[in-house]
Amino acid sequence: MKRFSKWLIRISIGVITVLFVVNFLVTLYNNTIIEENRVQQLEAERIKITVSHFAIEIIHNIDLGVRSFALFKEEKYLFPLYIALHAKDSLFNVAALALQKQGYNLKEFNRLRDSVESYANLNLHLVELLHQHETEKFMKLANKDRGYRLYLQYDAVVKDINAFEDRIAERAKQRYREAERNNYLLQAILFFIAVPTLVITTYHTYQKFKYEVALRKAEVEKSILLINHNQELERGIQERTKEIEAARDLLQAQHDEILAQHEEIITQNDVLQKQSFVLAEQNEELMRSRHEQLDLYTKSLLEKSELIARLNEEIESSKVTSNGIDQEKLANYNEVLNTTILTEDDWEKFKKTFEAVYPLFFANLRFRFPEITSSELRLSALIKLSLSMKEAANTLGISEQSVKKSRNRLRKRFELSEEDSLEKFIRTL
Incomplete structure (x- = not known):
């Protein structure tokens, strides 16, 4: 019976070891999935933000530049229009490249791009009419309010893109949940095998301890072992304390570095603004x-x-x-x-x-x-x-x-x- 128990313990330990290795590999796989999901979600949010800038940096700036120029008749008020004309191609190219990598159908997106281009040409024509003092023609074209129809088209495309990105994010979350469920299952199997093994091992250890408890030397060795263990525990606590303090100092240094980088970014933004003027x-x-x-x-x-x-x-x-x-x-x-x-x-x-x-x-x-x-x-x-x-x-x-x-x-x-x-x-x- 005793020999059978020893073999049972050895087999259980072998199974536990294998399960720990499998658990380690699954954990690495889950970490990879988590990182991929994080990248996909960040990419989805970046695309949403990029597409949302279409309305502010292009359509709104075009309307703002033309209407301001129409009111004040000064060339400086056309600056938002020129900014929009300069930014529209780069914004559309960045969004189109990212969406194409994700397999998004660019048909309606390209239609929106063509509409924005046509709208930009129309507003340049309106500016030319104002330069030529053709106010009546300007009012006639401006009253058609093509900007509102363009905004409706933009709103439809943005909703479709957001829904597409939400589906990508949801698929990523689903993969994460599946990986997490598999990990929990493996942990449960590991628990139900390890606990009985530990119980059996503890029982045999206790039986062996009863045979050795009568010996003095065992008692002395046990005392020495406890002293050494306490000393090692104290050293471990001291080392851990030092590690925590070092980590705290590192976090503080990183915080200071981030603040310095933030101030540098603000300075660079001021320089870029001056260069733009x-x-x-x-x-x-x-x-x-x-x-x-x-x-x-x-x-x-x-x-x-x-x-x-x-x-x-x-x-x-x-x-x-x-x-x-x-x-x-x-x-x-x-x-x-x-x-x-x-x-x-x-x-x-x-x-x-x-x-x-x-x-x-x-x-x-x-x-x-x-x-x-x-x-x-x-x-x-x-x-x-x-x-x-x-x-x-x-x-x-x-x-x-x-x-x-x-x-x-x-x-x-x-x-x-x-x-x-x-x-x-x-x-x-």
Whole structure:
């Protein structure tokens, strides 16, 4: 019977050891699940916060900038609008990348992105109307209140994204609960095996102790053992006390470090804010420089146009006053003509300068009139710069009659009536 009990104890100890190893591995697995769940929940909250910034940093700032500018007519009130235009792409890109990693369907999200882009273009158009003192057109477009419809679309997308993120968080919690339940089950099995084993072991120890209790030496050894045990316990208490004090000092040092980092972050935020104002001033200076470059380019075009007109008059005069045209004058005329007509290379250089001042002009034309041709875009740009038909003809190297026909085609392209002014329409773009 005694031998059977010893074997039973050995088997139980082996099973307990295996269970402790399994418990250790399961604990590591549970910790991994907990960490993954924490990361998933943090990612879900980060996406919610990022999407919630759409309303504040984009839609609200666009409306705030345009309405403030409409009230006070000062360029500084457009700063929120420029901030929104600068932040919208980065916010949408960050959110889209995170949602795509999670397997979210971006169809409605991309529609919202397109709507925000269209709304931004509309407000830039409203600002341009205010710059041109077209108050009636501004009020007519503003009263359509497309911002409210955009907010409703945004609200629907945000609710769908939040529901999607909540489902991810709920799945993570479910995995955690399953891992926790398995861990409790393993602890219960370990308990029901370990406790009987400990009881049996205690019983045999007690029986053995009764046989040894009569011996003096055992009593002395027991006393020595208790003394040593107390000394070790005291040393353990002292070491533990030192560890607790060291941990407390470390926590205090970490707390002080966090406070210092917080103060440094506040200082960096102040520096970033100042840099933002400096950047805004630099952008204004750059825009003024670009306007000056475009004015110089336009002046050059006008001067070239006048030169061509004078040369044409000289050629016509030579035809009337003599039997033939002076070949030297004709060669000079061709040379000047080749250097003054707006070639493809000149057009690309001019286009870059023009788009720097009017960045949305060509984009709006292509968006509203997809079938518009390159020659019609050139003529539209020259009309935008207030060049006359004669000046445009000389610049493009065509006749005034050809320019007139091109203008008529533009009117049809823009669906303008006879009472509508082509120049006025193009200036509003």
